[in-house]
Amino acid sequence: MEQEVEGLAATSGTERAVLIIFALSGFSALVYQVAWQRCLFRLYGINVEAVTVVVTAFMLGLGLGSLLGGRLSVDRRRDRLRLFALVETGIGVFGLLSLPLFARVGAATLAAPPLVTALITFALLLLPTLLMGSTxxxxxxxxxxxxxxxxxxxxxxxxxxxxxxAAASVLVVVALLPLLGLQGAVIAAALGNFAVASIALRLRRGSARR
Amino acid sequence: MSFLVAFLVSALSGFVALSWEILWYRLIAFASGGSPASFGLLLGAYLAGIAVGALRVRRHCHGEGGATTAGIAGLVLVAGLVAFVCAPLAALIRVASHWLLGLLPIFVAAGLSGAILPLLAHAAIAPDERAGQRLARLYLGNILGATAGSLVTGFVLLDRLDYETIAALLLMLSSLTAALLATGRALRPDRIGLAALALLLVALPLSRGLHRGFWDRLLHDPEHEIGPVERVVQNRHGVIAVTTDHTVFGDGAYDGRISTSLVEDVNWVIRPYFLAALERRPKEVLVIGLALGAWTQIVANLPGVEKVTVIEINPGYLELIPHYEPVASLIDDPRLEFVVDDGRRWLQRHPERRFDLIVQNTTWHWRAQASNLLSREYLELTRSRLGPGGTLILNTTFSEDAMRTTMAVFPECLRVYNAMIASTAPFHFDKERWRANLLAMRLDGRPVFDLADEKQARRLDEVLGLIDTLDSGPAKEVIESRAALERRLGLEPVITDDNMLSEFRRLHW
Structure with a gap:
């Protein structure tokens, strides 16, 4: 294990910075998952159907996002760090709007049949999870x-x-939700995305100068 | 290794890994009694395991080298075996120590599973400009497998098979995945079928043996003696266990005792019986949270009740009720309508319904998601479904936050033990009315009190004495007026959808 950690430490400054911001990106993503699950369960009920729809939407969104990111990454002329920063900004903006958006859509679609509800939930989660998967x-x-x-x-x-x-999944229950509440936790996650985006842009500028 | 084989292995590993995560969540939720921390901590241990596994295999990913296909096949098999023994190990750890330590074997199993994808990627993807795209495809295979795992295991297998059988199936699947890797090509379907059958013949009895006494061990509590588990219902909604002394556990948390007797009152049924002391005669009743039905049986037999709508999220309780004499008749009572749904969602989706009495005897306030049925927003929804002069009885499970929240939403409140009786209009109670109603009530044709029995007659007087305890202090087994509660607890803070105070004020471990 020490060898591996030393291996990580041996990477260059830029690579190390990339790894650190990607850890923060993973942190924010999991805060969203927990917060959005809670919000959607409240709107659509905590039955297994709802749980499965949320998990499936996350999985498929991440998978399709991975394909999208893979496609974008092929072209070496594309500035991958800039794209990454844009994606993180998009996740953060969606995060900030997410809870009011879910509440409005939930109230408007309360009487919808289960299949329609499942499709709506899926659609709500598709954009942010697509972005997350592409990173x-x-x-x-x-x-x-x-x-x-x-x-x-x-x-x-x-x-x-x-x-x-992993850190987020623990911290969200022992610190973020108890101290900040649901909306506060989501705002903290969005701030994390914006920090990641701005560091990525700074790294990109640094690389370009060299 | 061909990319197709790597893709298939990636998908199968994803299927198995997410299926285990679902099973382990069931295990840890049960072992912790549904702590709100259980999901986060399980996910933390699982993800940390995957991360460390991915990191540890970096040394096998140098240049052209890397783990051999046989090595990866061995890893898939070992990961499957370790995952298979996680639950029995966690149950043994639960008896010897704290449920949290049961996360250790899960961390190890997840670590082995997390090592698979990077090794596959290194073996099947060339380090050229298309590396990102190929990795994306391999990752997509893993995610598609994981999605299928969540749908098939969470939705289909858990509803039809027990934990032990699904564990055996997953072990079989890991073995087949290892065989696919070792041979390097897909086998003929008939050979796969034969191999699966042979593997199952070994894995099933092994799983049954390893999981013997498993639920008893997970319920182990040195402070509260309970009988051995006599019935278990497992479905996709959770696990319900009933012990020989008729104590019920829903996903590992105490749900109550199956008794409607006010003479013995082992489960504080005096709370719903207190409704008979009020001047109100409810006709239309809504019950949110049936469990094994003791409260429902009592309120259905209050004088004047004509119709009872019962919302229960887990249909497993309906399977168990016919086995227990005090509540068995509920199933055939034509006045009762059972709906399997989330209580809050049902209320939201039925704005046209109005009730004279809403009865909510749901789970512990500290359990995950419990604040959805205790928050100010939820109680306002409940109030809107009460008819004029309607009454709510809510089990707060000793949550002072829930008591304050009830007072924030309802002007008229009374604490009865740890339940709140609440209304928008003043209500009155008196001893003589209670005595007359209790003596008139029949459950399955039997009187609640038989005055011919001297012991029961004495017990009736003792029960009626509860009314004399009004505002006698903060003790548990008394009644307390709103004014006294306000003085004692104040009016802030209350539980909201945003702060989820009942779960997060003091995290239950």
Whole structure:
């Protein structure tokens, strides 16, 4: 384990910074997942159908987003860090609007049949999860360009992003929700996205100068 | 390794991994009694395991080298085996220590599972300009598998099979995935079928043996002696266990005792019986949260009740009720209508319905999502469904926040033990009316009190004495007026949808 952590430490300053912001990105994503699940359960009920729809929407959104990110990452002429920053900004903006949006749509569609409710929930979650899913391939392509090693790049990114999510899943229940409430937790996650985007843009400018 | 095989393995691993996550959530939720922290902590342990697993395999991803296909196949098999023994291990740990430590084997199992995707990616993807795109496809395969896992396991398997059988099926699937990797190509369907059958013949008895006494161990509580589990209902909504002394546990949390006897009153049924002391005679009743039906049986037999609509989220309770004599007749009572739904959603979707009495004996206030049925917004919704002079009885499960929230929404309130009786119009209670109603009430044709029995006659006087305890202090087994409650508890803070105070004021571990 120490070897691996040392391995991470041995990466360049820019790569290390990329890994740190990707951990923060994973943190925010999980805060949203918990907050949105709670909000949607309240609107549509905590039955297993609702749980399954939310989990499935997240999974498929992330998967399709991964495809989208993969497609965008192929072209080396594209500025992957800039794209990543744009994606993070988009997630943050959606995050800020999310709870009022869910409440309005939930109130308007209360009497809808279950299938329509499931489709609406899916549609609500598709845009942000698509954006979230696109981040891994974008950053993988960026790091593979620099290191030439797929396994290490995927492993590192996957590790930091998942560690960020793991930390969030604990902190959201022991600190964020108790101290900030649902809306406060979502605002904190959005601020995380904006911080990630601004650091990514700064890194991009730094790389361009070199 | 061909990309197709890597894609298939990625999808199958995703299916197995997410299926285990669903099973482990069931396990940890049950072991913790439904702590709001259980989902976050399980997810934390699971994701941290995956992350550490992904990190640990970095050393096997140097240049052209990497784990051999056989090595990855071995890893898939070992990951499946470790996942398989997680639940029995967590149950043993629960008996010896705290449920939190049961997350350790889950962390290890998730770590092994998390190592699979990076190794596959390294073995199947060349480090060229298309690496991001190919990784995306492999990742998509994993996510599609995980999605299928959540749908098939969460929606279909959990509704039809018990934990032990699903665990055996997942072990079988991991073994087949390892075989796919080891052979490097998809086998013929008939051979896959035969292999699956052979594996199941081994895995099923193994799983039954390993999980013997499993639910008893998860319910282990040195402070409260309970009998062994005699019935378990498992469905996609959760796990209900009933012990030989007729104590009911819903997803590991005490749900109550199956008794309607006010003579013994082992489960504080004096609370719903107190409704018979009020001057009101409800005709139309709504029950939110049936569980094993003791409260429903009592309110259905209050004088004057004509119709009872019962909302229960888990249909498993309806399967159990016929087995228990004090409540069995509920199922055939033509005045009762059972609806399987989320209580809050049902109220929201039926704005046209009005009730004389709403009875809410739902779960512990500290459990995950419990604030959805205790918040100010929810209680305002409840108030809007009461007819003129309608009454709410709400089990606060000792939550002072829930008592304050009830006072914030209803001008008229009375605490009876840990239940709040609330209304928008003043209500009155008196001892003589209560005595007459209790003596008139029959449950399954039997009187609540038989005055020919001296012990029961004495007990009736003792029960009626509750009215004399009004505002005698903060003790549990008394009644307390709104004015006294206000003085004692104040009016702030209250539970809202945003602060979820009942769950997060003091996190229940």
């Amino acid at each position: 891994l391939p974008l950053l993988t392509a960026y790091l593979v360009d620099r290191s030439g090693n797929v396994g290490r790049s995927v492993g590192s990114l996957y590790f930091v992003n998942t560690i960020g999510s």
